[in-house]
Amino acid sequence: MxxxxxxxxxxxxxxxxxxxxxxxxxxxxxxxxxxxxxxxxxxxxxxxxFADFDAFLAELVVDRTAQLTLQEAALRAGAGRGDVIGTVTDTLTRLFSSIAAAVLALVIARDGLRARLRATTPTGVPMLTEATWMVAGYLAAEKDAGRIAADADVDMLALTLIGSSHLMTAGGEAPTPDPAAVRKVVTTVLAAVLS
Incomplete structure (x- = not known):
């Protein structure tokens, strides 16, 4: 250079x-x-x-995780409109087909990186935790709009949706999750709470 x-x-x-x-x-x-x-x-x-390579990686993860906040705002803004199952399916499919999935694999692979990220994500797996908050926020907005049952536990629903979607793609050969499989999970998880 x-x-x-x-x-x-x-x-x-x-x-x-x-x-x-x-x-x-x-x-x-x-x-x-x-x-x-x-x-x-x-x-x-x-x-x-950057102080060292791990500091660089930590800042990369924090930066890319912050982008989920922008997605969450757009997702919440759409609450009350469109198809809930379709919206959640599209969100999860995009999430696990994007750089977010690759960053998640990086976080899981590097213990030192996870330790550094505890300042921003004290519990759970960084990136997955924020994605869970994003989905829970959307489901809460749909609950407020009356499209999800008032007694639905949106935090548990989001955790189930994120965990299931991650398991479908973790360590797989396919670069993107199968949207039909994601839709089946979303439909199954949300069936009892959709109004």
Missing amino acids: PTGVALRDVREQLFAAAERVLLRAGPAGLTSRAVTAEAGVAKGVLHKH
Whole structure:
């Protein structure tokens, strides 16, 4: 890498490179050298902006997890409209077909990374916990709209939906979950509480 070349938004450039490596090579292939090579920068660039590689990975996970907050806001805004089963199915299918699933695999694979993330996610598995909150928030909004039974335990429903969807995709060969299988899970889990 030539010296003296100005880099724009180095953090995002490195995060995007890490995503590409993670999607292509999985957690085992995600190294600082692989990330900097993918980003087309010298290895020292990563260490100039982050204390170490684990700090970089922790910030990557925090950044990508924060994107779930934006999705949650859009999801809640749609409460009271459309098909609840279709909305939840689409949400789970997108979640487990996206970089979120790859980041989740990374979090599960690296004990040190999970330990660092306890500051932002004190319980549960980072990324899965926030995804569960996102689905629970949507279900609560649908409950407020009268489309889910008033006595429904939305936290438990969300946990069941996220856990089931994750189990359908964890360690699988297919890069995306089967939407029909996800819909079957969502229909089964929500059948008793839909108004």
